[in-house]
Amino acid sequence: xxxxxxxxxxxxxxxxxxxxxxxxxxxxxxxxxxxxxxxxxxxxxxxxxxxxxxxxxxxxxxxxxxxxxxxxxxxxxxxxxxxxxxxxxxxxxxxxxxxxxxxxxxxxxxxxxxxxxxxxxxxxxxxxxxxxx
Amino acid sequence: xxxxxxxxxxxxxxxxxxxxxxxxxxxxxxxxxxxxxxxxxxxxxxxxxxxxxxxxxxxxxxxxxxxxxxxxxxxxxxxxxxxxxxxxxxxxxxxxxxxxxxxxxxxxxxxxxxxxxxxxxxxxxxxxxxxxx
Numbered sequence: 001x002x003x004x005x006x007x008x009x010x011x012x013x014x015x016x017x018x019x020x021x022x023x024x025x026x027x028x029x030x031x032x033x034x035x036x037x038x039x040x041x042x043x044x045x046x047x048x049x050x051x052x053x054x055x056x057x058x059x060x061x062x063x064x065x066x067x068x069x070x071x072x073x074x075x076x077x078x079x080x081x082x083x084x085x086x087x088x089x090x091x092x093x094x095x096x097x098x099x100x101x102x103x104x105x106x107x108x109x110x111x112x113x114x115x116x117x118x119x120x121x122x123x124x125x126x127x128x129x130x131x132x133x
Numbered sequence: 134x135x136x137x138x139x140x141x142x143x144x145x146x147x148x149x150x151x152x153x154x155x156x157x158x159x160x161x162x163x164x165x166x167x168x169x170x171x172x173x174x175x176x177x178x179x180x181x182x183x184x185x186x187x188x189x190x191x192x193x194x195x196x197x198x199x200x201x202x203x204x205x206x207x208x209x210x211x212x213x214x215x216x217x218x219x220x221x222x223x224x225x226x227x228x229x230x231x232x233x234x235x236x237x238x239x240x241x242x243x244x245x246x247x248x249x250x251x252x253x254x255x256x257x258x259x260x261x262x263x264x265x266x
Binding site for chain 1: 153
């Protein structure tokens with residue numbers, strides 16, 4: 001069971017801001033990359049490819065951290081530590097790709113990727129530091 | 134001995150882009166936060182406070198990762214994995230604070246912090262993924 005996102009965290013996540021998501025490599029070192037994010041309630045959702053380093057990493061160790069700066073007011077940022085509690089695959093992962101593409105571009109994706117190529121991580125937060133509002 | 138930064142990595146680091154730096158918590162989980170960065174040759178420099186979570190983390194495990202999206206062209210980003218090879222303290226750390234403040238704000242800092250409160254991490258890259266130019 002995670003902790004809820006604050007209103008400030010939700011506001012910044014719901015804008016077209018990038019999240020920088022950190023995962024753990026096999027040797028215990030960190031890895032971090034920018035991603036598009038969206039939100040279902042208190043869960044943070046990331047749509048990405050199955051063949052990414054981060055996807056391999058979270059299958060080994062589901063612990064992740066996210067850092068999100070609001071483009072209009074970078075500090076204070078949103079900082080989340082949490083866990084990937086579900087890796088969504090198949091047509092539901094394509095639906096996530098469509099949802100996040102519409103959020104960031106305002107349009108439907110020009111074409112849909114093969115379902116086998118996509119995953120969506122569902123992340124529960126264990127710790128949230130963010131502006132209150 | 135690290136690897137050199139590509140011209141594309143240097144270009145994006147030298148702009149007023151935020152770096153999101155990931156470190157490892159005591160329990161092996163990741164932590165990530167946005168920082169200002171500057172560069173001395175192939176070394177990436179981060180000026181921050183001594184009392185930050187990331188500073189405690191890198192004293193235990195110097196392995197870090199950075200993700201930097203160019204504000205004008207977010208993809209492809211710069212992704213670096215490397216190590217903090219030196220923690221600079223004292224007056225030299227205040228000089229780093231001044232250098233990075235001038236880079237991001239164009240002005241001298243309004244006031245100088247106590248030397249005891251500041252550190253600068255000097256980071257060598259072991260892996261760099263970035264635009265070529």
